[in-house]
Amino acid sequence: MNFITPSFLVFALFTLIIYWALSDRFRTPILLVSSYVFYAFWDWRFTFLLALLTVSNFWLTSKLYTVESKVRKKRILIACLSINLLVLAMFKYLGFFRDGLVQLFDLFGMNFILPTTSILLPLGLSFFIFQTSSYIIDVFRGNLKPEKSFVSFATFVVYFPHMAAGPIMPAKVLIPQISSPKVKPDFNKAQSAIFLIAVGLFRKIVIADTLAPMVNRILDNPSNFDWKSLFLASIGFGLQIYGDFAGYSSIARGVSRLLGIEMMVNFRQPYLSTSITDFWRRWHISLSSWFRDYLYIPLGGNKKSKRRTYMNLLIVMTVAGLWHGAALGFIFWGLLHGIFLAADKLISPLRVKTRYFKQGWLIFGWVLTQASVLFAWVFFRNPQMSEAFHLLSSIANRVTGTFEISDALLVASALVVSFTLDLAEKHFQPSIIKSHVFIKGLLVGGLLIIALVLKSSTIVPFIYFRF
């Protein structure tokens, strides 16, 4: 069930009415049931897998907390993480490793035959696994007491607003809100939630879905197009993925707020960032926070030698790339960001020394950051490395082909709309929050009506649903 379909609207309204109509003690079970219904709309067969994983994680984490011996604790932690990662590997990476193995044997001239597999990836499995893993690690570290109520825990892991594509919420923030929901609805919260939903729909429909046909038409058949079209489509993809994912996160936060549950901000105007480190503090914040807390810091973070810090950055970002998908393009995308982050750390002392040229440095930093991000997106959009390099070489060699002025206008319009929205969010958000309720209604109405008018008859699925 896509967030921008009428069926989701009916589902969300139905859930909200029942949720607020019944007494407190029924609210968590209602969230659990509605989350499973939401998931079953996509594929009911995988609800059994989710239920099984939920039960095993709940049981093992309770055990983890009760045992005294550190060795046994560690064993349970390893068992629990192994189950989760095995499931993820089976559904997401089996084909990738199979192909890799066959190619490796091919290199040595050995004809190694392995059966081909085609397994459907359950919706949001990567997010589910990361969500549960962080909970287990927190309990293991002693940062969190395991949740006593199975219903609350099960709701925490499958909570429908963030089930499909995050944000990945820390257990200590989400579980208390789920287990003791708010008593009555609040108009202020409701109007801000509707505002978030309106902004999300606007980003998804007006920016991402309007760009999607043009981006797909060009990047799926790059050989037919002029280098200018390829360059524009690459910029278009950067705007599309931002509009798509930030739009989804905003809708998810809005829907959750209507249920009285707050979720973390996942995007904070990433395309305004002036360094790559800054970019990762603003892009997919929940995932970068997860990697920081559960991989970068355990590896030593920046507390050890400089060389070790750079190495940690490379490892973390490469794993982040692999998390997105089982393809070399994703891994290379992650590795590239690791290199950019390490380079940023390397030149950061220089930035402090040049503070007298602050404005100039900021402009230079912004251009460099956006160019790096755009370059890396090419590998993300074309997970087959050969296709990505073909695209880059076509742009570099200025190949000729089809070029339509309408594509340039479309990307230019999307750039203006996206940056206007970001700048408005950055500079006017406090004034909007304080403004009269009529102004808020005017803004919500404007965003929703424009999104409805521009909505295409074909529904473009959210990009991050496939991860």
Added chain:
Amino acid sequence: MLKKRISFFLIGIISALILLECSVRATSPLLGPPLSAWNTMEDAKKLKFEEFKLKYHDPQYVFMGDSTTLIGFNPSVFDDKAGLPAGASFNAAMNSSDVKTMRDFARAYIISEVKPRNLVLLFSNTSMIQVANYKAQVSEKKNILNSFYLYKYRNTVRDPMTLNTLVRVLRYRDSRQGIVYRWADKLDDFGYSKYETTNATYSEFGWNPSRSSTPISKKYIVDISKLRYLVEIRDATRKAGVNLIIGTVPLLARNDEYRGLTQSIARKLGVGFIQGNDAVGQGKYFQDGIHLNIEGVKIFSKFLARELPKVAG
């Protein structure tokens, strides 16, 4: 207090609707007629048809099809060779058209508004005629939302060329620079594509229908459940007193199933049939393996002028 705040919030939303509606109404003269779909060719054809009806008399033949017909059939040659006055036929074919888009355009406009004596549907492949998934036609006229300019102009607003149109309108101070008008400019008075016909020839030999064309003996099974669009067109033409003819177009390779099945469908539905595929097939008459070149267009149009009156009403 809460009721007052909710009211203000709702008034804000309604004000946004009014403001946006007024903005679209104010800019609508610059945008030309609203696009009925995100398919500017259909609107351009409609515009041309209106001009055509004013300039000439009502058409005797209206041709529909995809790009093979849009490029491959020249109404001027047809009128001349059939001994009809100029303006007797109109080419209403559109790029990437299929039987569904034909049904929509034929029922909503050609049959109801133009009412030609003969409606000729030319199909370039069997999947263009037989469609398993059926979608009922939505009547724009009955839709109450049509009274809103925001709704009526939704396809115009979505079109990336709209911005370009606005710039051109302001630059040349001419509202005929709208999207539809510029598309219509690609068509001549008779709906024929002005720019896409060339002298280029295709390298493959193809086939020679005059030598190898044989009567089709094999009977092809027609699945009527896949012909709902065509049945709807047939029923609409019968009701309006329009003679319906379906047919094939020239192809580079001989395809007996395409030729035979189209004929069987015409027989099953009780409508006229023209084997346009018999006109020409040699590579030298094609510009790209699919579309005819100038010479091929002449031969095909002459062929239709000779053969169509035999089945026409």
